[in-house]
Amino acid sequence: MNLPESWMEEITAPGDNDEDEQRTYTKLLTALGDYRRRHHRAGPDTLGPRPPGLDAEEWDHLTDAIDLYTHARIQSRLEQLQARTATTRAALLAPTSPLRRQPPPGTNSPGHQPPTR
Template identity: 70%
Template sequence: MGQGGETEQGTYTRLLTAIGDYRRHHRVGPDLLGPRPQGIDGQEWDHLTDAVDLYTHARVQHRLEQLRTRTQAERAVLLPATSPLRQPPPGTDGPSRRSPTR
């Protein structure tokens, strides 16, 4: 990818981050993007909104994985190898990534 594409990608990433952060901290009131427009502009609005949601989800998943890795590394340093706290629960590959059922 050339310089122009990288600059555009960086700008788009900063935009998605800013909108996602705004939505997370300002839940009351109108959406930062405004009401959904009609027609083709509405389709573009949907695309941007979906991109914000997907990007936010990916950031959260990445951060959770970093926390899991750090926690496992800290346990490995602090706990003896035979400690049950150092091992994942039986029948799993580590912490559950599924949402709890109600």
């Protein structure tokens, strides 16, 4: 089995249970690998410097895709950590503890609307 190229390690891989995310990750790596092959890029820099002319548009598109994918992975991971922290806090703290995060009064009631100006 071939080891992944060093630049692949920079892009966070999805979890094993999310098939949609795995497909997105595979499509991204395939597109990046194809670009690198066609433009004779090698080394740890994923896409190399921004090329001049028409190739710059593809470079921009792939760079945006990397950024969006990375942002989505980080956001997903943060949401998982926040949920786990809230669950742990709720399990460890008594319901009356001042450390337990309580929503401001009235914001969770049915029909509550934020104040208008």
